[in-house]
Amino acid sequence: MRVRRATRGDLDALVRLEAAFPGDRLSRASFARFIEGTSADVWVATARDDAGGEPGRDVVVGDAVVNYRRGFHAARLYSLVTDPAWQGRGVGRALMEAVEAHALERGLVSVRLEVRDDNARAIAFYRRLGYVDVGLTHDFYEDHSDALRMRKRLRADAAQLLAVPYHPQSLDFTCGPASLMMALRSLGHAEPLGQAEELALWREATTVFMLAGHGGTSAHGLAVAALRRGFAAEVWVDQAGPPFLDTVRSSEKKRVIELAHEGFVEALARLGGRVRVGDFGADDVVEQLRAGRVPLVLVSGARLYAERIPHWVVATGFDDDHLYVHDPHLPEGARRADGVHLPLRRADFAQVARYGRARHRALVVVWRPGGGRQTAGVSRGGARAPRAPLPGSG
Ligand SMILES: CC(C)(COP(=O)(O)OP(=O)(O)OC[C@H]1O[C@@H](n2cnc3c(N)ncnc32)[C@H](O)[C@@H]1OP(=O)(O)O)[C@@H](O)C(=O)NCCC(=O)NCCS
Incomplete structure (x- = not known):
């Protein structure tokens, strides 16, 4: 044969x-x-x-x-x-x-x-x-x-995966809310993974405009929504200033995005959220996962779907060469299994985790105040394994 x-x-x-x-x-x-x-x-x-x-x-x-x-x-x-x-x-x-x-x-x-x-x-x-x-x-x-x-x-090198429930985005522009819902749920948030919560989060975190359609959500906006729900959150960006400005042409829309951003910056400061400005890479994401924190990563839709959109995914684990993510976007014909713990080469992170001409990089890291790792258990080799803290992460 x-x-x-x-x-x-x-x-x-x-x-x-x-x-x-x-x-x-x-x-x-x-x-x-x-x-x-x-x-x-x-x-x-x-x-x-x-x-x-x-x-x-x-x-x-x-x-x-x-x-x-x-x-x-x-x-x-x-x-x-x-x-x-x-x-x-x-x-x-x-x-x-x-x-x-x-x-x-x-x-x-x-x-x-x-x-x-x-x-x-x-x-x-x-x-x-x-x-x-x-x-x-x-x-x-x-x-x-x-x-x-x-x-x-x-x-052989088994991945270490967080137990993160999966929720596909129900609308084109709600990848951020869907990702945040998955992250918060894995940290013990009780809100069901439904469209009502997805819309509530979007209304709180949206930049209002983005590209030709509805605005997506920004790192700052998502972090504010997490803080308002009693979670700790940190924004990591490679540059200060409003994101996605160059996705719209009119100065009126640019002004609205700026205003929304200023509101998020103010709310973040008031709620005790930190903003780190500087470059970061896959190793930083892994370090956060090891600490039981859940990072949301802004990725390039152009790299993953040949569509020029900024897109949020949730980091759920890692092995020596890969980061694993839950991707809330399911391409046409795809099923839930296609969105869960998808491996992304760590070597590709720099190209994938960025958006637009400005190569904007953003992360939102969320955790439970007082120690996220107790709730977001890391397991060896599979999402279904019992929730247990990662050895050596303490
Ligand atoms: C499933 C299917 C593809 C298996 O193909 P196959 O050519 O008969 O399988 P093989 O002869 O290569 O068997 C491979 C191994 O599986 C084992 N295996 C096959 N059928 C088995 C059965 N019913 N129970 C237990 N073991 C079985 C064989 O013992 C063999 O193990 P070994 O090599 O250690 O002796 C075949 O049964 C099939 O075409 N089914 C109809 C289509 C289908 O259901 N496809 C899968 C849908 S997702």
Whole structure:
């Protein structure tokens, strides 16, 4: 048996194999897109045709489709299927070995997948290959059945992850509020992760204008909202002064952004929030995580989504080479699992954590006064592990 990349010549075989797939099947057009695009790989396993047909000819006996998400360092197994006549003969294993070996070559940290929670055979297969359960997503498939989310880490250096609940932003401009909600919730804030709180935070923290649409939220605004809820917060910026001014043209809008900013600066001082002005890097973020504090990081939408927008994510953990983040923005067609603990190379931090021509850099660090680490537990190797302080962080 051999595993190789699929070509357009395999389309007939791929579509035929899909018949063996339970539920949501991939169309010919989707396969063609995956084969030709750069955001996915399609692998096929071929073997000598030993059951009729033309003896001695290689036929496709299984396939695996893997997606990659721009900017992040995890692979997602989108589909895996072995021809029923060939199941139990090592085809699935060989395909997964190719998927994982290639993911490692790309420097990726993990492979994630979703599998129907009633597909006992596939679940047993993935467990056998070292995949562990990371959660259940309700109503995942077309027929409303649930999906078990599984993941395998490809590297030995286990990540240290904070237990941060996930909340996707419900509007284009609420990445900041959604990120802050996740951070505060992980620190013990009782407010439910709903749209009402998201809007309340946005109204408190928005710069009013940004680009052509509604204003997003600034580091200063988010820090004020955290302080008002009884949390400690610090703003880290590389330059003093109002952010995002160069995203709007009219002087009237610029003036409004300045006024909003002045209000935040005043409120921050009144509520005891600190502002640090100076450059910072991935190591600083890691240091804050080690102390049980939760950093929100301003990142470049251009780097992650090819969209020129400033964007907030929550840092949730680290390993030797990566920072992990919850990203509140789910691209079209993505599911919650696509937003959780996404690895970002620490070496890329300087390019990713900045916005605009001015290369503005901003962080908001939040924690519980009197010691955030008691509540924001760091676990080794998975969000589901028991909450425990990081050894050596005290
Ligand atoms: C899941 C699937 C891809 C497995 O492929 P396969 O080619 O039959 O699996 P392999 O023969 O490579 O088996 C690999 C390992 O998993 C184990 N395994 C396979 N099926 C198993 C089962 N039902 N229970 C326990 N272990 C199982 C095998 O024993 C083998 O372990 P080993 O190599 O140490 O002996 C295949 O059953 C399939 O195509 N199912 C239909 C489509 C599907 O459900 N896809 C997954 C959706 S996410």
